[in-house]
Amino acid sequence: MIDPRLVLLLSAVLFSLGVAGVLLRRGAITILMCVELMLNAANLAFITFARLKGGAEAQIYVFFIMALAAAEAAAGLAIVIALFRLRDTTDVDEINLLRW
Amino acid sequence: MNLIAFYVFALLIVASAITVITNRNPVASAVALAFNLVAIAAVFMLLDAQFIGLLQVIVYAGAIMVLILFVIMLLNLREEARAHPAGTFQRVLGPLATLVFAIVLGRAVYASAPSSFPEAAAGFGTAGSVGKELFTTFYYPFEAISLLLIVSMVGAVLLAKKKLS
Numbered sequence: 001m002i003d004p005r006l007v008l009l010l011s012a013v014l015f016s017l018g019v020a021g022v023l024l025r026r027g028a029i030t031i032l033m034c035v036e037l038m039l040n041a042a043n044l045a046f047i048t049f050a051r052l053k054g055g056a057e058a059q060i061y062v063f064f065i066m067a068l069a070a071a072e073a074a075a076g077l078a079i080v081i082a083l084f085r086l087r088d089t090t091d092v093d094e095i096n097l098l099r100w
Numbered sequence: 101m102n103l104i105a106f107y108v109f110a111l112l113i114v115a116s117a118i119t120v121i122t123n124r125n126p127v128a129s130a131v132a133l134a135f136n137l138v139a140i141a142a143v144f145m146l147l148d149a150q151f152i153g154l155l156q157v158i159v160y161a162g163a164i165m166v167l168i169l170f171v172i173m174l175l176n177l178r179e180e181a182r183a184h185p186a187g188t189f190q191r192v193l194g195p196l197a198t199l200v201f202a203i204v205l206g207r208a209v210y211a212s213a214p215s216s217f218p219e220a221a222a223g224f225g226t227a228g229s230v231g232k233e234l235f236t237t238f239y240y241p242f243e244a245i246s247l248l249l250i251v252s253m254v255g256a257v258l259l260a261k262k263k264l265s
Contacts, residue, residue, distance in 0.1 A: 002106045002146065004217055008209040010110050010143075014117055016202035021121035023194035029126055029172055033133050036164070037117055040140050043156075045209070051147045052213065054221045056233040062152050063234065066159050067245045071252035073164045077171045078256035084175050 007048045015041035028080045028090040032073065039069050106146055112139040124179045126172045130165065137161040147217075149225040 014037060021034030043062045050058030084090055116139065119132035137160045144153035223229045234242055 001216055002102055003215055004213040005210045005215060006106075006110070007143070007147070008213055009206050010113065012206040012209050013114060013202060016198050016205065017114070017117040017121055019201060020195060020198040023198065024191065025121065027126055027177070029168065029175075029177065030120075030129055033120060033129055033168060036133060036160075037120060037136070040137065040160075043152075044140060044143065047144050047147050047149050047152060048213070050149065051217055051220065051224070054218065054224060056230050057237075059149055059152050059225065059230050060234055060238050062149075063155065063230070064241065064245055066155060067249060070159060070164055071249050073167055074256040075252045075259070077167060078259035081171065081175070081260045090175065090177065 004048055004052055008045055011041045011044040011048070014038075014044065026091050026093055028083070028092050028095070029077070031092065032076045032080070035076075036069060036073070039065055102146055106143065109139045109142045109146070112136075113143070126177045127169070130169050130172060133168075134161050134165040137165065147225075148220045151225055151227045151230050 018034045018036075018038035018041060021037065022031050025031055025034065043065055046058045046062045046065070050056075050062075080090055083095055087094060089095070113136055116132045116136040120129045120136065123129045123132065138157060141153045141156035141161065144150075144156055
């Protein structure tokens with residue numbers, strides 16, 4: 001049978017890859033995609049614990065995280081579009097409106 | 101059988117996640133991410149959470165990925181430019197910090213779980229059992245999240261429409 005520790009390890013690796021992406025990439029949309037990777041790693045851990053504990057609560061948290069990810073993607077991409085109109089780039093090194 | 105399937109999907113998940121963060125072309129990253137999300141949905145199904153697995157395919161791999169791809173096409177993004185020399189520090193320290201983080205996190209979660217799953221309860225992960233809980237115990241959070249979705253939808257329309265000066 002599947003070892004729960006391995007699933008949790010997979011979720012930790014996935015989360016770390018998302019963190020690495022956010023640290024290393026400079027395209028704003030790619031960074032948003034890496035945030036999705038991290039949210040999915042959290043979902044994977046939630047489902048593992050749901051299966052260990054046996055209730056429906058953790059699955060409902062995953063449901064809420066999915067709705068949250070949809071809201072985040074819509075708002076984040078709208079901000080990227082607005083920034084692209086303003087600066088003609090999505091490179092986060094070029095976007096320094098709030099930097100003093 | 102389940103174990104072999106899990107290893108195959110775990111490999112696909114890690115490989116496609118690496119593709120997402122290393123590919124310079126945003127469209128290739130987005131397609132790799134869609135692949136990643138479907139593989140995660142398969143792992144959900146292996147863990148008997150069929151309803152959440154289906155939602156993952158419909159909401160994530162369907163709706164959210166189409167939104168991201170649509171914006172990439174809309175902005176007509178080219179390949180990401182090479183890092184300028186000032187970014188060298190970041191490119192060395194970023195992976196290093198991530199590696200340390202991965203080791204700490206991995207050890208912590210590995211120690212936090214038993215080595216085998218208990219027998220699944222009857223009806224675990226079906227739309228019926230999740231839906232019943234969702235519309236009784238979690239009824240108010242459910243309404244709140246629908247409000248959040250409407251707010252973010254209106255916000256997205258406003259933000260994308262307005263001309264910033």
